[in-house]
Amino acid sequence: MSTLTISPSPHVHSGDSVKKNMYGVxxxxxxxxxxxxxxxxxxxxxxxxxAIAASVLFEYLIEKYLLKVPSTITDGSAVITGLLLAxxxxxxxxxxxxxxGALVAIGVGKMSFGGLGNNPFNPALVGRVFLLxxxxxxxxxxxxxxxxxxxYLDATTGATPLGIVKEGLANGTSLSELMNQxxxxxxxxxxxxxxxxxxxxxxxxxxxxxxxxxxKIITWHIPVSVLGTMAIFAGILSYSNPEAFAGPAxxxxxxxxxxGAIFMATDYVTSPMTxxxxxxxxxxxxxxxxxxxxxxxxxxGMSFAILIMNAFVPLIDRYVKPKRFGEKVK
Amino acid sequence: MLKTFSLGGxxxxxxxxxxxxxxxxxxxxxxxxxxxxxxIGAPSTPVVERGDSVKVGQIIAKSSGFVSANxxxxxxxxxxxxxxxxxxxxxxQMSIIIKVxxxxxxxxxxxxxxxxxxxxxxxxEIVKKTGEAGIVGLGGATFPSHVKLSVPPGKTCDILIxxxxxxxxxxxxxHQLMMEKGEEILVGTQIxxxxxxxxxxxxxxxxxxxxxIEHMTKLAEQYKGITIQALKVQYPxxxxxxxxxxxxxxxxxxxxxxxxxxxxxxxxxxxxAVYEAIQKNKPLFExxxxxxxKSVKNPGNFMTRVGTxxxxxxxxxxxxxxxxxxxxxxxxxxxxxxxxxxxxxxxxSSGILLMPDELSTRGKTESCIRCSKCVSxxxxxxxxxxxxxxxxxxxxxxxxxxxxxxxxxCGSCSYTCPSNRPLLDYIRLxxxxxxxxxxxxxx
Numbered sequence: 016m017s018t019l020t021i022s023p024s025p026h027v028h029s030g031d032s033v034k035k036n037m038y039g040v041x042x043x044x045x046x047x048x049x050x051x052x053x054x055x056x057x058x059x060x061x062x063x064x065x066a067i068a069a070s071v072l073f074e075y076l077i078e079k080y081l082l083k084v085p086s087t088i089t090d091g092s093a094v095i096t097g098l099l100l101a102x103x104x105x106x107x108x109x110x111x112x113x114x115x116g117a118l119v120a121i122g123v124g125k126m127s128f129g130g131l132g133n134n135p136f137n138p139a140l141v142g143r144v145f146l147l148x149x150x151x152x153x154x155x156x157x158x159x160x161x162x163x164x165x166x167y168l169d170a171t172t173g174a175t176p177l178g179i180v181k182e183g184l185a186n187g188t189s190l191s192e193l194m195n196q197x198x199x200x201x202x203x204x205x206x207x208x209x210x211x212x213x214x215x216x217x218x219x220x221x222x223x224x225x226x227x228x229x230x231k232i233i234t235w236h237i238p239v240s241v242l243g244t245m246a247i248f249a250g251i252l253s254y255s256n257p258e259a260f261a262g263p264a265x266x267x268x269x270x271x272x273x274x275g276a277i278f279m280a281t282d283y284v285t286s287p288m289t290x291x292x293x294x295x296x297x298x299x300x301x302x303x304x305x306x307x308x309x310x311x312x313x314x315x316g317m318s319f320a321i322l323i324m325n326a327f328v329p330l331i332d333r334y335v336k337p338k339r340f341g342e343k344v345k
Numbered sequence: 346m347l348k349t350f351s352l353g354g355x356x357x358x359x360x361x362x363x364x365x366x367x368x369x370x371x372x373x374x375x376x377x378x379x380x381x382x383x384x385i386g387a388p389s390t391p392v393v394e395r396g397d398s399v400k401v402g403q404i405i406a407k408s409s410g411f412v413s414a415n416x417x418x419x420x421x422x423x424x425x426x427x428x429x430x431x432x433x434x435x436x437x438q439m440s441i442i443i444k445v446x447x448x449x450x451x452x453x454x455x456x457x458x459x460x461x462x463x464x465x466x467x468x469x470e471i472v473k474k475t476g477e478a479g480i481v482g483l484g485g486a487t488f489p490s491h492v493k494l495s496v497p498p499g500k501t502c503d504i505l506i507x508x509x510x511x512x513x514x515x516x517x518x519x520h521q522l523m524m525e526k527g528e529e530i531l532v533g534t535q536i537x538x539x540x541x542x543x544x545x546x547x548x549x550x551x552x553x554x555x556x557x558i559e560h561m562t563k564l565a566e567q568y569k570g571i572t573i574q575a576l577k578v579q580y581p582x583x584x585x586x587x588x589x590x591x592x593x594x595x596x597x598x599x600x601x602x603x604x605x606x607x608x609x610x611x612x613x614x615x616x617x618a619v620y621e622a623i624q625k626n627k628p629l630f631e632x633x634x635x636x637x638x639k640s641v642k643n644p645g646n647f648m649t650r651v652g653t654x655x656x657x658x659x660x661x662x663x664x665x666x667x668x669x670x671x672x673x674x675x676x677x678x679x680x681x682x683x684x685x686x687x688x689x690x691x692x693x694s695s696g697i698l699l700m701p702d703e704l705s706t707r708g709k710t711e712s713c714i715r716c717s718k719c720v721s722x723x724x725x726x727x728x729x730x731x732x733x734x735x736x737x738x739x740x741x742x743x744x745x746x747x748x749x750x751x752x753x754x755c756g757s758c759s760y761t762c763p764s765n766r767p768l769l770d771y772i773r774l775x776x777x778x779x780x781x782x783x784x785x786x787x788x
Contacts, residue, residue, distance in 0.1 A: 020671045020705040021435065021684055023770055025756030027357055027514065027677040027704070031718070031763040033711055090711075132712035132764075234721070288717045288728065332731075339726040339748065340352050340586065341598040 033131075036283075037091030039232045043223035044098055044278065050206045050216030051102070056164025058106030059212040063098065065110050069117035070097030077126045084130075092131045096120055099139035102213020102274055103318070104146070105157045107170040112150055116142040136325045137285045140318045147318070157209040160198075175209045176269045180261055181314040190258050194265075203268040214274040217267075224277045233281045236293035241276035242267055244301025252309060260309060272304070275317035285325045292328075292335040299324045347552055349577040350587040351596075353724040355757045357580060357678065359553055363517045363637045363644035368525055370648045371634075371661055373448060377420050377652025378440040379405065380432045383691040384481040385488045386412030391441055397424045402451040402628050405441050408476065414489045414692075415479035419630035419650035422446040433674040433681055433688050440689070443652070454627045460528050461624040464536055471540040471623055478622035479629045479692075483614035484508055484519075484583060485675055487693040490619065493609055494540045503607040505538055505546040506592050507616055509561070510576060510583040512551060513676025516696040518633040519613050521646045523550070523557040527564045530613050533620030534571055541609055546571045547592045548613065553578045580678060581755035585610045587724055599751050614695075634690055636662035638699030640669070649690050656686040658697050670705030673698040678756045711764040719758035719768055725751045729758035729768040736775035741782055744775045750783070752776060 051059045074093040078086050087093075100120050104113065120142025128134040147154045156172040163170035174182065176197040183193040198208040206216035214220075227233045245266050252260035266272060271279070280286060280300055287296050300320045307316020382388035389406035399405060399418040406416040422445040429437035450456060466474065476491030496502050507530075511519040523530060534546050548565070550558045552575050562573045574592050581587055586597045588610060595606040603610055611619075614632065621627040630651050637644040642663025649658060655672065659665050665686065673680040674688070675695055719729035727748055735744045749772060758768040 019669075019682070019684065019686075021682045022671075022707065023682075023773065024675075024680055024754075025678045025760045025769065026671065026673055026680065026682065026698075026700060027760060028708060028765065029355070029357070029761050031761065032708070032765075033714055033763050036714070036716060036763055092714075130712065132714045283714045283716045286715075288715060288720050288730065290721070293717075337720055337723075337726045337728065338352065339599065340590075340724065340751065341596045341601075 033090050036232050037095060039227065039230050040095050040278070041091060041098065043226045043232070044095075044102075044213075046219035046222045047102065047213050047216050047274070048098070050219040051106070051212045054160045054206045054215055055106035055158055055212050056166070058158060058163060058167045058170055061110070061167055062104055062106050062108055062113060062212055063101040065113045066101035066104070066117055067094055067097035069114045070094070070100065070121050073118055073121040074126065077122060078130070082126065082130075087131060090131065093121060096125065096138045099213075099278060100142050103139060103143040103211050103271065105154065106212040107156070107158050107163075107166075107168055107172065108153055109168060112146060112153055116146045119145040132284055134284055135328070136322055137279055137282050140279060140322050144318050144322060157211070159209055160207045160215065173209050175314065176203070176265070177308060177314040180265075181308075184259065190261060200264060200268060208269070210270065214271045217273055220273040220277050227277075234290065234293070236290050237281045237286060237297045238276045240294045240297025241280055241300045242272065244298045245272060245305055248302060248305040252305070266305065266308065270308070270315040271317035275300070275304075275321055279317070280321050280324075285328060287328050287331045287335065289332070289335050289337045291337070292331040295331055295335060296324050296328065299327065347575055347577040348591050349579045350582060350590040350724060352726050353722045353757060354579040354581070355722050355760055356578060357514050357760065359578070360515050360639070361517050361520070361553070362515070362641070363635050363646055364520060366517070366521065366645040368521055368633055368646045368648050369661070371650070371653065371658060373420055373445055373650060374653045374657050376425065376442065376444050377650060378430045378442045378689045379416060379419065379652040380430070380438045380440045380689065380691060381406045381416060382438055383416065383487060383651070383693060384414040385486065386410065386414070388439065389413060389416050391427055391439075393424050393441065395424055395426050398422070399424060399443060400449050400451050402454050402630060404628075408479075412489055412492055414481050415477060415628070417479055417628040417630045418443060419652050420445045421449040431685060431688055433683055433691060433694070435681070435684050455625040460532070462532055464532070464539055464623070466623060468540045468542060471536055474623055475540070475619055477628070478618070480615060480618045480622055481629070481692050482612055483618060483632055483692065483695070484612035485679065485693050485695050490611065490615055493611065494537070496541065496604060496609075500604045501607055502541045502543055502604060502609050503545065504593060505534065505541055505543050506589060506608055506610045507534060507546060507548040507613055508583055508585075508588055508610055509548050509550040509554075509557065509613040510588060511554070512580045512583040513678055513680070513695070515637045515698050516635045516676045517637070518635045518646050518695055520554050520557055522614055522617055522633050523554075523561055526617050527561055529620045530616050531561075531564055531568045531571060532624065533616035535568060536619055536623050537611060537616060538570065544570045547574050548572070549574045549576050549582070549588050549592050551576045551578045551582060581724055581753065581757065584724065584753050584755060586753065599748060629692060632692065632694065634658060634694050635696035637696060638666070638669075638701070639704070640666035640701050641699050642666070649694075651691055652689045654687050654689060655683065655697055658690065659686060659699065666699060666701070668701045669699045670702035671700040673700065678760065679754065707767075708765040710766055713764055713766060716763060718761045718763065722757040722761045724755060724757065725753060727752060729772065732775060733766065733768045733771040736771035741775070741779050745779050745783070749775045749779050
């Protein structure tokens with residue numbers, strides 16, 4: 016005891032860390048990754064490995080040569096961005112497009128704002144939407160499930176359930192007929208449907224949600240408000256005209272609904288700081304997603320909805336305050 | 346059903362190593378230094394001079410205002426000098442240094458240990474005597490107790506709440522006091538009830554002290570109007586506002602005192618001191634101090650005279666472990682790191698906590714990842730992440746709007762932050778500045 020440390024209280028810490036939270040999210044994504052490999056096989060593997068490697072590499076290069084700051088690649092956040100980017104791509108996407116996506120996600124979406132904690136928009140979605148607009152053909156040709164496990168670029172492709180319904184309704188086909196063309200709800204639950212590599216497995220994504228809730232990595236507010244809003248909105252539409260609008264179960268199980276609500280909208284950095292704010296944010300995402308899906312030009316609107324609501328986060332945080340102590344009326 | 350407060354809160358490792366250890370009387374040191382500022386409010390004025398002989402319990406510094414407290418000699422002997430000495434605050438403070446000679450008490454003090462249940466003084470006399478005995482809040486805040494007992498005109502008090510929560514990890518002095526001096530605390534509670542003219546009192550005890558809950562509940566059967574409330578273990582339940590919320594569901598409004606909702610809170614240690622002052626005529630000059638830590642040999646609870654050097658206490662608990670990196674006066678959440686083990690024990694010293702080297706420094710600060718955990722643990726419903734940024738950027742007006750002055754400095758935000766951000770450090774800075782701005786505006 017030569018010298019005593021003097022520092023202000025508190026003198027103990029919970030032991031929680033950025034790394035623990037980030038790796039927690041990665042663990043929560045593993046079930047969905049497993050299903051993605053099972054359903055899409057080799058293609059999913061190539062896409063995932065490329066996206067993660069490129070994201071981590073770009074973060075490293077940008078920090079080392081452009082920003083000249085200490086590297087943060089071990090904190091796990093670049094791995095998450097890469098993984099989520101891969102989950103949001105078709106499993107037959109060429110490597111060079113994936114690399115461009117990772118560069119935009121990390122370079123533009125994250126590092127240009129100053130790195131982890133400073134980016135207003137979800138980096139993986141910035142990358143994904145950039146690719147969707149730049150390479151609309153490649154980004155919307157999805158390999159068929161369970162049929163291409165050894166194929167990559169040459170995989171046979173088909174439309175997603177959302178695409179089938181959107182196009183069919185536009186051509187005047189009735190919804191009940193279209194429902195026979197899309198996979199059953201059971202197939203949707205386990206991931207046997209066309210879609211981006213990581214979005215198809217409802218059950219696996221829900222296991223991830225349960226894990227993150229138990230570990231207290233996230234709270235229920237965002238996933239529940241996104242999915243609840245989607246269900247209610249879709250339910251109202253479907254009730255008003257069952258032949259023109261698909262029901263809640265269809266909307267929740269297809270496209271990026273679960274992936275978005277559980278893993279993309281809950282991104283710490285780009286979501287609100289208060290519970291009330293999180294619910295407003297989630298409701299906004301749910302409403303915009305259904306609006307785009309049902310009335311918009313794209314069959315899927317989750318990515319746009321999240322990015323649009325990301326832009327509202329500073330506003331939400333400015334005006335939505337937590338419940339203060341001492342305001343309860345006796 | 347276990348009650349608790351409504352907003353935020355954390356549950357740090359309890360580490361109550363000294364739980365169940367009998368209160369030992371610490372030997373009187375050879376010299377004590379008694380700071381004249383041991384309480385919130387104006388420092389007392391010394392009434393002895395160098396060379397004076399003093400007895401145990403003799404007044405040596407007089408209260409210098411309404412919010413101030415008398416200080417009594419904890420030992421008998423000769424005043425050696427009155428000088429500035431380093432104390433727990435980290436600054437040199439005026440202190441009365443007494444060289445000990447024997448242990449001669451003032452004759453007026455009843456040194457018997459028999460329980461005296463009969464309360465003969467009137468409410469006014471109780472308040473006056475509490476003030477004379479120099480009693481301050483022994484939970485750590487050291488607010489003069491007679492001030493709390495003087496209900497301001499226009500306000501009414503309908504309930505007394507006793508704080509037996511001891512929510513700080515490691516500390517056990519209140520716990521042990523309840524186990525050994527339960528009846529005295531209950532008589533003290535009746536004295537306080539009489540002073541406040543209330544017929545109801547609740548003693549809040551956290552559920553990690555099941556033996557104390559059981560013991561006190563059994564004893565309280567004979568005391569009308571006193572109930573024991575078991576509380577869920579949750580920090581910072583010992584905060585006055587949190588405790589009132591937990592026990593009776595009333596929220597003290599921003600910037601107001603508990604009396605606003607008709608409640609007065611006193612710590613159980615303080616209540617014991619009130620018992621001794623009223624029934625035994627004994628002023629406050631000693632208290633129970635927990636000495637503890639992960640590598641402390643014999644963690645324990647010690648009845649210690651005010652002014653005793655902290656190192657004597659550590660010695661009694663088996664000496665300073667080799668790897669000690671930090672000595673904390675108080676608990677790990679709100680205690681103060683001491684600059685030296687030579688500083689004296691004061692009325693507010695609830696514990697001495699020794700931290701090993703590896704737990705003495707903080708982790709590396711990283712960027713805020715906006716995880717919102719600081720917001721969810723804040724018991725006052727504040728936005729610690731925002732208050733820190735506002736403080737860094739010196740935006741004081743907005744800090745005030747965001748209620749920085751509501752912060753009770755419990756440290757839950759800094760404790761929780763995965764990025765190890767010094768949230769509370771910056772919030773304290775902001776409180777200091779905003780407080781000054783507010784006071785100058787009111788002038």
